[in-house]
Amino acid sequence: MLQSLMMQMPLLISSLIEHADRHHGDAEIVSRRVEGDTHRATYTELHRRARQMANALGEIGIARDHRVATLAWNGHRHMELYFAVSGVGSVLHTLNPRLLPEQIAWIVNHAEDRALFFDLTFLPLIEAIAPLCKTVKRWVVLTDRAHMPAAPKLGDLLCYEDWISAQSDRFTWPHFDENTASSLCYTSGTTGHPKGVLYGHRSTILHTLASALPDALNLSARDVILPVVPMFHVNAWGLPYIAPMVGAKIVYPGPHLDGKSLYELFESEKVTFSAGVPTVWQGLLAFMEANELKFSTMNRTVIGGSACPPAMIKLFQDKYGVQVVHAWGMTEMSPLGTTCTFKQKHTEWSAEQKLPVQFKQGRALYGVDMKIVDDEGAELPWDGVAFGNLLVRGPWIVRDYYGSGEAAPLISDEQGKAWFPTGDVSNIDADGYMQITDRSKDVIKSGGEWISSIEIENIAVSHPAVQMAACIAAAHPKWDERPLLIVVRKPNASVSREDLLAHYEGKVARWQVPDDVAFVDALPLGATGKILKSKLREQFREHRLPVT
Ligand code: AMP
Numbered sequence: 001m002l003q004s005l006m007m008q009m010p011l012l013i014s015s016l017i018e019h020a021d022r023h024h025g026d027a028e029i030v031s032r033r034v035e036g037d038t039h040r041a042t043y044t045e046l047h048r049r050a051r052q053m054a055n056a057l058g059e060i061g062i063a064r065d066h067r068v069a070t071l072a073w074n075g076h077r078h079m080e081l082y083f084a085v086s087g088v089g090s091v092l093h094t095l096n097p098r099l100l101p102e103q104i105a106w107i108v109n110h111a112e113d114r115a116l117f118f119d120l121t122f123l124p125l126i127e128a129i130a131p132l133c134k135t136v137k138r139w140v141v142l143t144d145r146a147h148m149p150a151a152p153k154l155g156d157l158l159c160y161e162d163w164i165s166a167q168s169d170r171f172t173w174p175h176f177d178e179n180t181a182s183s184l185c186y187t188s189g190t191t192g193h194p195k196g197v198l199y200g201h202r203s204t205i206l207h208t209l210a211s212a213l214p215d216a217l218n219l220s221a222r223d224v225i226l227p228v229v230p231m232f233h234v235n236a237w238g239l240p241y242i243a244p245m246v247g248a249k250i251v252y253p254g255p256h257l258d259g260k261s262l263y264e265l266f267e268s269e270k271v272t273f274s275a276g277v278p279t280v281w282q283g284l285l286a287f288m289e290a291n292e293l294k295f296s297t298m299n300r301t302v303i304g305g306s307a308c309p310p311a312m313i314k315l316f317q318d319k320y321g322v323q324v325v326h327a328w329g330m331t332e333m334s335p336l337g338t339t340c341t342f343k344q345k346h347t348e349w350s351a352e353q354k355l356p357v358q359f360k361q362g363r364a365l366y367g368v369d370m371k372i373v374d375d376e377g378a379e380l381p382w383d384g385v386a387f388g389n390l391l392v393r394g395p396w397i398v399r400d401y402y403g404s405g406e407a408a409p410l411i412s413d414e415q416g417k418a419w420f421p422t423g424d425v426s427n428i429d430a431d432g433y434m435q436i437t438d439r440s441k442d443v444i445k446s447g448g449e450w451i452s453s454i455e456i457e458n459i460a461v462s463h464p465a466v467q468m469a470a471c472i473a474a475a476h477p478k479w480d481e482r483p484l485l486i487v488v489r490k491p492n493a494s495v496s497r498e499d500l501l502a503h504y505e506g507k508v509a510r511w512q513v514p515d516d517v518a519f520v521d522a523l524p525l526g527a528t529g530k531i532l533k534s535k536l537r538e539q540f541r542e543h544r545l546p547v548t
Contacts, residue, residue, distance in 0.1 A: 011205035013182055014087040014173035016244045021047040024221060024247030030269055031075040032254040032261070034120045035147050041076055043244060046083075051171035052164045053084035059167075060138050060158075062114060064089035064176070067184060069113035069136070071095045071104075071122045074231045074252040077142045077160060079240050081117060082231070086182040086201070087173050093184040094232040097122055098449055099194075100509045105132035107186045107194055110403065117142055117160065121255055123149050130154055178202040184402060185234055187331035188443075188450045196402030197331050199235070207334040207396040208241040210365045215341045217273070217302055217325065221247035224269060224297070228253060228262065228276030229305070233448070234335040237275055237302070248273075259287025270297040277305035277448030278312060282478060285315060295320055302327050302339070305448040306480040307436060310359050317351070328361035328436065330422060334396040337370070337422075338362035338434050345431075360435040361426070368394045372428055377413065384429030387437045391419035442533065444473040444483050451483050451512045453533075456504075460485055463503050465495035468523050470531045471514065474543050482545055485514040486536060488523060515545045 009015075020027065020043035029046055031039045041049075062068055068085045070092065072078045085092040093111050095104055108116065108129065115138040118126050126139065130153070139154050144161035151157060182201045186194040212219045219225065225248050227236040235241070243250040251269045253262060262284050265271070281303065287293075301316065304327035316322040329335030340362030346354055364370050372380045372388040380386040391411070397420050400408040410418040423441030428434045444451040453471035460469035468488040473481035489495060497517040504513040524535040 010175055010178035011202045012087075012173070012175065012178060013083065013201050013204055013241065015205070016208065016241055017043070017047045017050055017083045017087070018173065020244030020247060024244070027221070027247050028249045029076050029079065029252070030249070031077075031252040032256050032265065033075055034073065034255055035143060039076055043247075046076060046080060048169045049164055050080045050083040050087065051169045052167035053080055054088050054171045054173075055167040055169075056163050057084060057088055057090065057115075060115060062088070062090050065091065065181065067091045067093045067111045067113045069093040069095050069108060069111070069116040070232070071097050071116065071118040071125065072142055072231065073119055073121070073254045074227055074236060075119075075142075075254050076252065077117075078231050079250075079252070080164075082183075082235070082240050086204075089174060089176055089180055091181050091184050091198070094235070096186070096230075096232045096449075097125060098509065098511075099188070101125060101128040102132070103188075103194065105129040107196075108133045108136060110193075111184060111186075111196060114138070115140060119143075119255075120147060120149065123151060127151060127153055178205075183235060185232070185331055188452060192406075192454075193404075195404055197398050198402040199334060199396075203334060203396040204235075204238075204241060206367060207238055207336065208245050210367045210396075211238050211336050212242045212246050213365070216336065216339045216365050217242065217275075218300070218341075219243070219246050219248055219273065223248040223273050224251060224271045225249070226251040226253065226262075226266065226269070226271040226274045228257065228274055228280045233305075234329070234331045237304075237329070237335055239275060257283075259283040259285070263287055263293060266298050267296055272297050273300045273302075274298065275302040275304075278303055278308050278480060279306075279447040279478065281312060281316070285312070285320075288320070295322060298322055300325060304328055304335075304361075306445050307361075308359075309480075310355070313358050314355065324358065326358055326360070326362055328424075328434065332398040332420060332422075333368070333392065333394075336365055337368050337392060338364050340433065343431060357433060360429075360433045362434065363432040364434070367396065368392055370428070370434065371419070372426060377411070379413075382428040382430055382432065384427055384433075384435075387425055387427040389440060390422045390424045390426045390434070390436075392422055393417065393419050438534070438537075444471070444481050446476070446479045446481050446483070446511065449511070451508075453483065455508060456483055456485060456512070456514060459504055459507050460487060460500065463495060463500060465489055465493035466500070467491075467493075468531075470523055470533065470536055472533055472536050472540060474515070474540060474545050476515070476545060483512070483514040484540060484543060484545065485517045486523065486540070487517055487519055488521065489519060516543070518543065 025044035117140040140158040227239040302325040326340040329337040425438035456471040474484040476482040524532040
């Protein structure tokens with residue numbers, strides 16, 4: 001075939017920060033830090049520190065492909081690592097601090113992380129996991145000398161600020177194959193052990209380009225972006241990459257995620273755009289309602305990770321003048337799959353007419369192909385009524401999990417095309433708007449974080465009085481979903497709700513313990529003897545969880 005005569009340049013993450021430095025060098029990165037202060041830097045400064053960190057990584061023997069972990073809030077130091085670690089050809093592994101220490105240690109060992117950078121907040125967590133993490137050779141505290149903790153159990157801790165300031169800022173980002181791995185994020189959104197999603201430079205750059213487009217997140221050099229979504233949850237939905245690409249100012253809230261702190265930061269930094277799961281917005285909106293406040297500059301927010309309640313969309317738009325972009329995606333999708341933005345035909349529609357469209361999860365970004373299929377794999381029509389398993393494919397969608405030892409998750413259709421089964425059930429209307437109606441995967445999503453129903457069930461049946469147990473999601477006004485445990489007792493055995501809930505102590509994180517227990521005589525079973533969760537969800541649709 002005739003080859004193009006265009007330049008061959010690999011799509012590398014380092015190109016984003018080089019671009020920001022050269023073309024938007026004075027755009028700001030503002031961070032509220034764990035130490036209590038507010039830090040201000042520019043892209044030029046951030047780039048300089050990323051180069052210094054690249055030299056520092058070399059000093060401790062971090063080489064290409066090595067995994068480097070972070071346990072950190074959203075902030076400039078975390079962003080420096082995004083560019084330094086991936087830029088040298090190593091893999092940035094962001095850890096979720098909300099998991100149990102044993103789960104975090106399992107993930108660190110599975111990824112074979114060589115170094116772990118952490119915020120001061122997480123020192124107790126690090127002390128708990130350090131003896132279990134066999135591969136970590138260096139522990140780095142993301143702080144300065146004045147705030148360095150005394151932690152004799154951890155041995156020789158590195159102080160990030162001391163270390164970085166001792167480095168030369170002369171460093172040239174290497175060029176390598178754009179398919180090289182760049183970052184790693186584990187998801188517990190499936191059954192069994194957490195699974196690693198290994199992103200690459202190419203997939204990240206393509207996702208960054210597509211996500212910034214007007215009908216996706218619509219971001220530009222005139223925006224001030226505040227990612228509430230954590231940098232340990234799918235790279236803060238890509239915002240630390242998009243901001244330098246478009247030259248936007250970026251504002252990081254650090255650990256300060258309550259309504260008051262967020263509101264003050266939105267106002268003081270003139271934020272125009274934010275992103276997060278529905279739960280965080282409840283805190284912000286409640287604070288604003290109680291204090292009769294309005295936004296001066298905020299005009300758009302992307303809400304996803306869980307279904308955005310229609311009342312929240314209305315409140316943001318009608319009362320606060322903030323356009324809501326409902327979005328859907330997954331860790332396995334880098335994460336953006338769909339955004340709910342309008343088409344030409346909607347321009348004449350009234351706000352009231354447009355609302356039902358916005359309740360949907362939206363239409364696919366260029367780069368994401370999707371279809372819905374029935375249980376036999378036959379494609380279903382796009383009529384907004386037929387619903388089935390949602391399958392996706394595209395260059396920023398996972399093809400296999402990292403070192404899972406299991407078969408790749410993809411399925412092939414009759415044309416031999418490979419698709420990733422999302423585990424979501426949805427319909428798609430004639431205009432291509434997708435709406436999630438259910439989930440076929442056995443998990444519960446509470447406040448944007450996963451709870452494995454299998455794990456909850458296994459603990460229940462380990463109780464001597466329990467014969468069978470099933471855990472399903474029950475609707476909750478604040479957390480969207482909370483676990484409800486449904487139990488069949490053994491004949492002549494007795495166990496109370498309180499006994500069962502006490503049985504979870506120390507076995508899962510406190511926020512993963514079910515909110516309620518329902519006792520039944522039998523569970524509905526399918527032909528293969530599997531518990532029919534869909535029947536149970538139907539049966540307990542009206543279940544009211546106790547108010548805590
Ligand atoms: P995660 O990998 O943690 O980002 O979770 C991805 C899953 O969260 C999806 O497969 C859905 O089940 C759920 N999810 C994400 N966004 C939405 C949304 N807008 N509406 C409903 N569910 C969502």
